[in-house]
Amino acid sequence: MHIPDGFLSVPVATSTYAISGAWVGYSIKKVQEKVGEKAVPAMGVLAAFVFAAQMINFPVAGGTSGHLVGGTLLAILFGPMVASVIMTAILIAQALLFADGGITALGANILNMGIVAPLTGYFVYKFIKKWHYGAAVFIASWLSIVVSAMFCAVELALSGTIPLRIALPAMTSIHAIIGIGEGLITYFVVVAIKKMTPSIVEEAGI
Amino acid sequence: MKHHFIDRYSGLNSLIHRQNTKLKLLIAIGFIVFVISLPRIDIQDFVLFQIFLLVLILLSKVPVMHFVKNYLVLLPFILLAGLSTLLSVPRTAYRPILNGTGLHSFLALLARSTLSVETIILLVSTTRFDDILKALRDFRVPSLLVSILSFIYRYIFLIVDEFLRTRIAAVTRSNGRFGPRTWAQMASNILLRSIERGEMIYISMKARGFHGEVKTLREEVFGAKEWFIMAAFAATIWLLWKI
Amino acid sequence: MENLIEVTDLVVEYDDRRVLDAISFGVKANEMVGLIGPNGAGKTTLLMALRKLIKFDGSISYNGISEADIGIVFQNPDIQLFMPTVFDDVAFGPMNQGLNASEVQRRVEEALARVGLSGFERRQPHHLSEGEKKKVAIATVLSMKPSVYLLDEPTTGLDPLSRFEIGKIICDIKGTVIVASHDLDLVAGLVDRVIVLNGGKIVADGYVDEILADKELLVRNRLLPPDDIKSLCRSSR
Known part of the structure; x- marks a missing residue:
């Protein structure tokens, strides 16, 4: 879902930069107020963990493999703002180190994977949690992937790169399948963490 | 494990490696912004920019294969996304490219992404990541x-x-x-x-006196020489485009 | 002479588990003390408490110094070295002390020279050998010029020659040093006074030669294998 350079029009690239910059800037302020000095090492190692986890594929049915994105996992465990800041750092690192995702498309990629995904995941999780915990985690993380893919499609369409009537159904359906992997992995990880250290799952909140 | 999956060549010593980090960052980002915001890009522009990048790559002593390998990893994603433009002629193209057909917009997309990807790979394989971090601090990130x-x-x-x-x-x-x-x-x-x-x-x-702010010593100065190189670069790119 | 650090009835608990219990001892200025004990004895916890990095009951009083004058080197260099380059790591403490750029530069050069790694400034911690990491870890504290050094297992996991080199580096440290280790050879070569810690309590505190000669004490506190180790099953299989 990493948009490369050249796929977005200048207005789309700049406006997504503005939105992402504002939200991430605000999140950084809030996180620093709440977490304090500890924010640097705690979020630093978490970011390194998610970055590493994204690189280690897991096999899905039929010889294909998937990998974690992690936005919803972070949002459920540590809150959507912590998730936004960590995902932003990861996306910058990927763009700079691997040329994965463009420099000019960074604003859009942060918006899709670092803001829309954790926020969607977080609120869906909060909402469904009352009825069924496991289902909440799965649906939240699955939906976070689908919704951020839809944002991606809209950005490409607004840029005039791919028309919405093609981009939206294509991106949504592909990511509805990819999202199953994200849902399963996030579900298994959250359940395992909850079993081993319940306090982490309960304290979440920014 | 071999710790070489990141910035393998950034420790080499070449003309490009020795340049100021902030200068390299500004030029790389400036070039990418220029390439993607050009109203149109045709084959001739692409070839000239590509030759220009190739000269820089050769100067950097980073093996050309490194670029090819990295590019091939990203190519499928670019192609996949780009292919859908091929299948459809956008009715309201933001950038009418050549005669505006699907094929041409696809090729332009490919050209822009290819140049940008090469630029980033050139930047990270000629610049140490710790230097990039210091430059980012200077840029008030x-x-x-x-x-x-x-x-x-x-x-x-x-x-x-x-x-x-x-x-x-x-x-x-x-x-x-x-x-x-x-x-x-x-x-x-x-x-x-x-x-x-x-x-x-x-x-x-x-235990070593940390109070929330990571402090590092930054020595690199952005002086007259850097401004001059930047101006020369901008002029070259402009000329290549105007030809 | 009055003690530089005075510990009285120190107690540390983690989740209702008593890790240190009724610890009392004093350390004089410029003294070098060995702290020995098996795994889980509470050595690391004691060092962290001495630097007041964790919560504790009882009292730890400093005489003419403050926490900032106490440097601590952790056992795991991946905890001590968290910056992207050796320079940034060794400069981290001096930068936080508010020293100016040229002084920081000088401190880093000097500290790296003292651990025999001059010219390593631009190296990255993940490209260093285990021995080099341990030496850089010591340099990160040397550059701060503290008056007290707390060293946690400075030679664990190293080859014999690196152990010797680290020993020499410790010898050259000016100031008060507490070395926690179960490297008895190292302790014997470094210190006059040894404190034996086991199960969170001080078991013995005295002259190194006497303690290291007390085989029975060492075996009882899991610091030495019984003599039988030399005839486990040799020639009987």
């Missing part, structure tokens, strides 16, 4: 974000190692069967260990 990037760079190798080691053990234990559940079990253990490591690092930082 929020300190927390730069510090997180610095931790990613410092601990990514360690954590990937942990994954690879535990994966072998997990596969062995589950008789070669390795599904999402095993993966998640492994990831959870490493996640908890990472959280503990974060706590210990915090104590260790505090």
Whole structure:
């Protein structure tokens, strides 16, 4: 879902930069107020963990493999703002180190994977949690992937790169399948963490 | 494990490697912004820019194969996304490219992404990541974000190692069967260990006087020479485009 | 002479588990003390408490110094070295002390020279050998010029020659040093006074030669294998 350079029009690239910059800037302020000095090492190692986890594929049915994105996992465990800041750092690192995702498309990629995904995941999780915990985690993380893919499609369409009537159904359906992997992995990880250290799952909140 | 999956060539010594980090960052980002915001890009522009980049790549002493390999990894994604433009002629193209047909917009897309990807690979394989971090601090990128990037760079190798080691053990234990559940079990253990490591690092930082702000010594100056190189670069790019 | 650090009835608990119990001892200025004990004895916890990095009951009083004058080197260099380059790591403490750029530069050069790693400034911690990491870890504290050094297992996991080199580095440290270790050879070569810690309590505190000669004490506190290790099953299989 990493948009490369050249796929977005200048207005789309700049406006997504503005939105992402504002939200991430605000999140950084809030996180620093709440977490304090500890924010640097705690979020630093978490970011390194998610970055590493994204690189280690897991096999899905039929010889294909998937990998974690992690936005919803972070949002459920540590809150959507912590998730936004960590995902932003990861996306910058990927763009700079691997040329994965463009420099000019960074604003859009942060918006899709670092803001829309954790926020969607977080609120869906909060909402469904009352009825069924496991289902909440799965649906939240699955939906976070689908919704951020839809944002991606809209950005490409607004840029005039791919028309919405093609981009939206294509991106949504592909990511509805990819999202199953994200849902399963996030579900298994959250359940395992909850079993081993319940306090982490309960304290979440920014 | 060989720790070479990141910035393998940034330690070389070449004309490009020796340049000021901020200068390289500004030129790379400036060039990419220029290429993507050009109202149109035709074959001739692409070829000239490509030759220009190739000269820089040769000057950098970084093996050309490194660029090819990295580019090939990203190509499928670019193609996949670009292919859909090929299938459809956008009715209201933001950038009418050549005669505006699907094929041409596809080629233009490919040209823009290719040049940008090469530029970034050239930047990271000629610049140390720790220098990039210092430049980002100078560019007023929020300190927390730069510090997180610095931790990613410092601990990514360690954590990937942990994954690879535990994966072998997990596969062995589950008789070669390795599904999402095993993966998640492994990831959870490493996640908890990472959280503990974060706590210990915090104590260790505090013991050396840390109070929320990571301070580093920055010596690189952006002087007249850098301004001159930047101007020369901009002029060259402009000329190549005007030809 | 009055003690530089005075510990009285120190107690540390983690989740209802008593890790340190009724610890009392004093350390004089410029003294070098060995702290020995098996794994889990509470050595690391004691060092962290001495630097007041964790919560504790009882009292730890400093005489003419403050926490900032106490440097601590953790056992795991991946905890001590968290910056992207050796320079940034060794400069981290001096930068936080508010020293100016040229002084920081000088401190880093001097500290790296003292651990025999001059010219390593631009190296990255993940590209260093275990021995080099341990030496850089010591340099990160040397550069701060503290008056007290707390060293946690400075030679664990190293080859014999690296152990010797680290020993020499410790010898040259000016100031008060507490070395926690179960490397008895190292302790014997470094210190006059040894404190034996086991199960969170001080078991013995005295002259190094007497304690290290007390085989029975060492075996009882899991610091030495019984003599039988030399005839486990040799020639009987």
